[in-house]
Amino acid sequence: MALTPKSKFVDQYVDPVGKSVPRIEGRGIVTGQLKYVFDVQMANMLVGKMLRSPHPHARIISIDTSKAEALPGVKAIVTAQDTHQIKFGSNEYFFPHTVDQMALESLKVRYIGDELAAVAAVDEETADEALRLIDVKYEILPGVFEIEEAIKPGAPQIHESLNNIAVILPVNFGNPERLMKEADSVRESRFWCPVAHPSPMEPHVCVGQWETFTNKITLWSSSQAPFKCREALAKTLKMDLNDIRVIKMAVGGGFGGKLEMLPMDFAACLLSKKAGGLPVKICLTREEEFTTTRRKHGMIYKVKTGVKKDGTLLAITGEVLADGGAYCSYGPTVLAAAMMRIFMVYKIQHFRMTGYRVYTNNPISGAMRGFGGVQSGFAIESHMDLVAKDIGMDPIEFRLKNITEPNTVTVNKMILTTNGLKECIEKAVIASGWNQKRGKQKHLKRGIGIGIAADVMGSKMYKSHESAGAIVKVEEDGSVYLFTGAADTGQGSNTALSQIAAQALGVSFSRIKCKAGDTEITPFDTGSFASRVTFISGNAALLGGKDAKLQILEIVAKDNNLNIDDLDIRAEKVIFRKDNRVLMSFDKALELCYSFKYGKQIIGRGSYNPKTTPIDFRSGEGNVSGSYGFEAQIAEVEVDTDTGVVKVLELWDAHDIGKAINPQSVEGQIEGSLAMGIGYTFYEDLRFKNGRVLNANFAGYRVPRSIGLPKMNSLLVETDELEGPFGAKGMGEAALLPTAAAIANAVEDAIGVRIMELPITPDKIIKALKEQAM
């Protein structure tokens, strides 16, 4: 018999979408009880460590592990000999030749930190000692560390690619050369966008366990993309997907650094196998975190524009050179994104830009938050201000003249449906008091500047499909399980997706329990990146909730001799659509489903594939995303011309997010992104010398802290994206994109100094002021 339904679930969040529902994990977080892979302690667990190359470029002559194997307490050592020596990479579908990394190298090492072997021992000391006892003979090769040096003929070749160029992306439309000649004003700029690092608070950590008799693996990983990790493990270990289970627990931040399988994930599994099935935990030190995971691509961004006197943008040309480091990772797609974002923001028909993803013997560049958009945001938005100044036009007016509009198709075939860019600009202008401030505060050494940006909110750039799935299982007692493959890394997707599922099902939020990111239990999901989760995974959760609802209504309709199309479930009640008359409570309906007569299990399923067209990376054409988000960001600064210190007084970010599923979470993402944007503008600069990271710690690589951040204003613009779940687009990284430019533009307004190379440091300001005075 079905259990007596309770009404304990009805709470203030009966219609949860649009409400700031507190995080599901909140209580676990504030009591310290939420478990991360970092906290996993298992019986007989071994400590694993990676053996890494101390040289940026060398041939491996020999690896002798005998002394290490003899050390008491060492339970397993693996090298390339223990592997199938299959390469892996993150852009396999579109760029197969960029699959270039071996989990454990045996021939050549290409950056300081490149992995050759791994050990598992009873404790950390023994593991460290074992690493010291592994004898590796190297033949040191000359290395190359600067982008422009690496592409010169004759430079040391890192892979089998011409002039160390992994990928060339030409993006060509129209006839920019002809249009450039018709321009009244032409400007050429070169920008340097430095290297930042995701630096999540929880370092990369994983626990691998190999069931030696059944040959099944379980990997607990602090991952943003457990399914991608599984895919790569299956490939490199030559196993079936189904024999590998990747479990994501709570993740202490990712920011793009935890999007792929790393050699440590591979090694943990293999070590466990060799150690007879004992679990092996590998946790990176902060230094390893900075040097051997993934970093932002440093980019030389050259752009040239031709405009008419009246401000019409005629043509854009340029070149982007990205420092990719030793392996490809997400490089090609990051590079593509760095160029093609322009089409989402500005109306342009004539365009030629070539991107080069260059190999260097530096640590590996990947898909850090912003995905090429931070670099292009700084370069393009700084450049546009210069262009406006050339023709004596106000930067707002110039942008309003050239921005994309709703319901348009760009020259590269991106379909922009809802587009709140204009509204965002207007909103930010009013909120910031732009008209009273721009050009009027020089005596106070204050200035105000704008940057605009767009982002893909439901993109497909990696695989044949990037659909997301969801299962909504309604239990007899009225609780509801949402199974989603989406990976909550702190952005709140568990909560938001639960809100969507609850709303779709028609019930209170408190019924929902979310299970996420377990490849064996939850449906497939590509992962948390490219700000896709709300749109893609959200739609899957919505469809799952709807499906479950229909299954319930089917029983209700049958039992009451009604037409299912006349019924709906809303706010915990089964109602007639026509007049909202209540037929019965949700709990009553459920009782019916689980009754002796019907005994129907309610298991809703959802699958969502964003409506995109494949990108042709040779031409740059393709509607890469099912939805696009837009923003305008304004920064007000004050410069101390004695010390060169730029203080950001206030930031306004007006954001077209479609609809806020959870306004508090959206603001949290915006504020976090703004802080990261400030970090990128002023002090996040990972520096290398001869391939070695000079500031691989929090003392040398500064991230934003509590002191000195500006007041942040999140202005949400809701354009109600038709295709989005309840009109939502999403919010993940976009607020990070235009910050550096908005600040650089504000600095120019304040003191007439234009910084073309980030970060904006006091010494650069002082130097520029001195030059200005001469």
Add this chain to the structure above:
Amino acid sequence: MLLNPLTLHLPKTRLEAARLYKELEDSKVLAGGTFLLNSMKLLKTKGTKTARNVLSLAKVEDLKGVTFQGDTLTIKAMTRINDLLASPLPDGHLKILHTVCKNISTNPIRNMATVGGNLTCRYTWTEMGAVMIALDAKMHFLGPDGKEDIIAPEDFFKNAARSEKLFTHVTIKTQGVARTAYRRVKKTVHVDIPLLAICVKTEIKDKKWYNTRIGINNGSAFAQRDPVLEEFLNKSSSSPDLGKEALNHLTNTIYDTRSSDYKQHMFRVSLKSAIEEISQKGTL
């Protein structure tokens, strides 16, 4: 384990601590631990041996506290930075100690780090050296025989912050009415590695400067005085241009003309601004 095996010694009195300081071999003094334990962890990860004996001053009650009696301020070695910050100080130039404390590292470190550790840790760039020089403080050291040595901080630093005896406290006299200014520059606004700390103390009568003491920490050498600049200022009077004029009297070695343009610029900006601040405070 994050640290190598060690033996922890926990004396209860100053004399016991002073004796152990002399007698223990292969030992380090544990005050706040923010430097020592941090570096011991780092050395261990590199496979380097660290001190076998750790002499902790945590339980020596008579090494804690800030007292003001008569005209003497006494700050004992184990006083935590935040405790000094919270201690009421007499009105006047001694309040500069609060300013110095606020500019040290981060909050939990300020709760743990000690005045003694900051002065004796043998890192050149710590904050307290410059201010103790400027305030004409006296550093007190205790030997195992109970005998005390009293050393001026500038002499202590000239000896590369080495001492045979245990540092116990500083005393600062408040004779006369003085003015102080303190400037601390970081490498960028957000990189907490001090490039420079300047502390200027002077007595002013009828606008004229007397008994000027300047403590400078340029980040690469131990804190030191600047006799040339002091001499110039002792012949000068407060004026809006005094800061600018003072810049013509900088000793290259102290202001390190080999350092970057920005660092030199900040030396000049900081010094000028500190002198101007005092100048503007008016006559006494």
Add this chain to the structure above:
Amino acid sequence: MEVNLTINKKPITLNLKGNETLLEVLRDHLSLTGTKTACQETECGTCTVMINGKATLSCITLAANVQGEEITSIEGLAQGDVLHPVQQAFIEYGSVQCGFCIPGMIMSSVALLEKNPTPTQEEIEYALDGNICRCAGYPKIFEAVREAGKKMKNGPNTKI
């Protein structure tokens, strides 16, 4: 050596070697994994606990050196099921995202508010400058601290 510690108001006697940090004692010996570590070099603040009500970095505290002191970790804040006002506020004001920095952030906040329940913005910023949060950008953390302080000042029935 025998080490007597008072952790979350409970006296505990442990048999230690003497070189254990307080962090290791909490996480490895007592399985109190709420206190984290993210840098091992005094910069991140995720290892923050309270010792005698002061925010302290447990990764550079020798366990044997803090015998006789009152040690409070994140696990010691709630009274049974009832959350501390700061814990409650962090949930309500949306200050928690990935959560990894939060135990340390809460400890620093509690240490501040117990001495000063109505801090200025500057005082809040200075009290939390040792705790890095990579996710939240800080505004909601500041708000939670302010509101929790009001509750701590005005008594447990104050609505936040």
